[in-house]
Amino acid sequence: MSTIEYRITPENLNSHLFRVDIKADLTPNQTYTLSLPAWLPGSYMIRDFAKNIIDLAIRDEKDLPVSFTRVDKQTWRFIAPTAKVTISYQVYAFDLSVRTAYLDSQRGFFNGSSTFLSIAELASQPCQVMIELGGNDHWQVATGLTRDENTSLYSAGLYHATDYQHLIDCPVAIGDFDVTEFDVNGIPHYLVFTSEHFGDRQRMVRDISKLCQHHIELFGEAPFSEYWFITHLQAVGFGGLEHKNSTVLQAGRFDLPNPQYPEELSESYKTFLSLCSHEYFHAWNVCRLKPREFIPYDLSQEVYTEQLWAFEGITSYYDDFSLQRAGIISIEEYLAILSKGATRVYRGPGEYKQSIVESSFYAWTKFYQQGPDAANNIVSYYTKGALFALWLDFTIREMSSGQKSLDDLMRAMWQKFGRAEQGTTTQDYLEEFNKLCGQDMSEAFYERLNAKAPYQLSDQFAKFGVRFSRAKFDKLNSLDTAVTNDIKPYIGAMFQQLPEGLKITSVIEHSPAANAGLAVNDVLIAVAGRKVNETSLAKLLSHHPVGKRLSCYYFRDDLLIESELVVSDSPLAGVKLTLENSDLARAWFELN
Ligand SMILES: [Zn+2]
Structure with a gap:
């Protein structure tokens, strides 16, 4: 099989343009x-990366133009006149997110899915990429x-990928880096920051x-021979995207x-x-162990799956849980993080309207394109998925008298479906769960997956020495x-001052805010005749009895609205987890 040759060059830093040439036999x-x-x-939303392709041209061996037809917003077709052609175009790259491409005088970054056209008929052929620096030799x-x-290492030059999927799973950062190398189990890891920072390396x-x-240790093996943490630092930032042997993260410069x-x-x-922790866990869970619907990925349109609770929920459960297991935070600190996550699920009416299976399925619209109604109308397959993972973990531990845990389920799923990238179904999770529990758990399993109601977890928490309380x-x-x-x-209501x-x-x-008619983007300016800020509003409310009606004024666009805000005590809409018995709790945190 011949190799498809890609070449990418930062062509115009101030216009944020990469030049890409592709040569193929x-x-x-x-x-x-x-x-x-x-x-x-990893990012379930239609983004139409092709909108940034500029000046597409195809030339034959004699450098003569080859005509092509536009098929749709992201597809072109041509008849090869000769055995070799060159396909050339520019890519506009000025998105700071981890998902697309970026170029300026300080640095460059790209995902292949934003920059490298595929030749569909040759998608399984090996690729090579010549990465050039366009004169920025340092x-x-x-x-x-x-x-x-x-x-x-760290140099421009020739790189290889086994096929197009591999090519686009390896984002590339270029610039003046801060790099620290470290080994885990003899595997080289690279911690790269793409700009200056003051953190303790x-x-x-x-x-x-x-x-x-x-x-x-949890999965029993590392499925990569090197791993890259590539972090873009900004004044304020947060985000991450997983890949098979790398992750691209976004963080605030002073988060370190x-x-x-x-x-x-x-x-x-x-x-x-x-x-x-989250993105590294994904190297197993979703990059290799993944829903059957994702094999192979159809990247031309939405691919629906009901299983994102397994890939984002279980990953979200382990991301903070492993901070405790690694000795970085205490059990109490972990419970504080878990309380906050649980509060996000329990506080709103959304979990009465959507199950985590539905939440997974509608990720493309309802989750990724959340409106201001999200807390009221949807549940997150991340946060509630993590509570489902917690229920799986507690239940396996109970049913196996502490001999097995969710660790065993994940290891079994990895060995059966992940290592060979065979793809999973919901039923596959149930079957492993049944084995570890020693009986048929299908009713309880599906009841919770399809539940449009809060999970009752307090009895299980109690068995692990933790008090689960609904809280103000x-x-x-x-x-x-x-x-x-x-x-x-x-x-x-939540607000910004x-x-x-x-x-x-x-x-x-x-x-109370909804009853006063307040809506997203309104600006509340006065309550009980007083101008309000965050502190004064809290004080003002605390000096009146519950039930008292206070006048309030707010702007909706340029319209001033007068209404009434009723002084209210917080409902028990939150969750507070309290450690009561450390010995029982320690059994929960042990790695099986
Ligand atoms: Zn994730």
């Missing part, structure tokens, strides 16, 4: 189809693509190594651990570690919870 007079994906694995290269024997390597070690405070474990650093919201505009008889002022007032970002239906 073809059969003369045969028809070929060029296309670019409409979405990329720049380095970070990618999970296979280096040619003449290409040294040694500490990050120490903590991330422990998480990697945990995941490799401060070397001046080596004992401090900030919330933002915990979140960064949790993100690293501790403050306005926060998911922190408290178990208390004190009055906790509550309006049922602006100089002119409080801009509403979400409203829970039937809440």
Whole structure:
């Protein structure tokens, strides 16, 4: 089989343009189809990457233009006039997300799904990519693509992929990097930051190594020979996308651990570690162990699956859970994180309207294109999927008298379906679950998968030494919870503080804010005749008895609306998990 030769060059930094050339050996007079994906694995939304393709041209061996037809927004067809053709175009690259491509005078980044056209008829042929720096000779290269024997680590030059799917699963970053190398089980890992930072490298390597070690131990093997953590730092940022031997992350520059405070474990650093843990877990769970519907991926249109609860929910369960197992956070700190996650699920009416199976299926629209009604009308296959994973874990541990756990289920699924990338069905999970429980659990399993109601988890938590309480919201505009008889002022809306007032970002239906007519994007300016900010609103409400009706004013666009806000105590809409018996809890955290 001949190799398809790609070449990519940063052509114009200030216009954010890459130049791409593709050379391929073809059969003369045969028809070929060029296309670019409409979405990329791990991010379930149609993104139409082809909209950034500019000035597409095809030339034959004599450098004469070859005509082609436009088939649809992302597909072109041509008849090969000669055995060799060159396909050339530019790609506009100015999206800071981890999903597409970016180029400016500081750095470049691209996913192959945004830059490399596939030749459909040759999609299984090996590819090579010549990565050029366009004169920015001091720049380095970070990618999970296979280096040619003449290409040294971090260098521009020739890289290889076994086929088109492999090519687009290896994003590439170029620029002046901060790189730290470390080994886990003898496997080289690269921690790359694509711009300056002030974080404590040694500490990050120490903590991330422990998480990697945990995941490799859980699955029993590492399915890659090297792994890249590539992080874009911004003033404020959060995001990640998983690949088979790399991940691209987005974080805030000051989310990293401060070397001046080596004992401090900030919330933002915990979140960064949790993100690293999450994406690394995906190297097994979803990059290889994946729904049958994804084999092979049809990247031209939506691919529906009811199983995202398994791939995002179980991964979300393990991302923070492994922080505790790795000794980075205490059981109490883990329970605080889990309380917050559970509160997101239990607080809104959304979980009465959608199951996690439906949430998975409608990921393309309802989850990825969330409107301001999300808390009221949908449930997340991430957060509620993680609670389903917790139920699986508790149940297997109980039914097997502590001999087995969700770890065993994941290892079995990996060995049976993941290693050979065979694809799973929901039934496959049930069968492994039944085996580990020693009896038919199908009723309880499907009841929870299809539930449009909160899970009852308090008895199971109690068996592992943890008290599950429904709790009040501790403050306005926060998911922190408290178990208390004190009055906790509550309006049922989240907001952003602006100089002119409080801009509403979400409203829970039937809440005091909803009853006052407040909607997303309204700006609440006054309550009881007083201008409000976050602090003064909380104080004002706390100085009035529950049930008192207070006048309020808010702007909707340029219209001033007068209404009434009823002083209310927080409902028990949140969750608080409290450690009561450490010995029982420790049994839950042991790696089986
Ligand atoms: Zn994920």
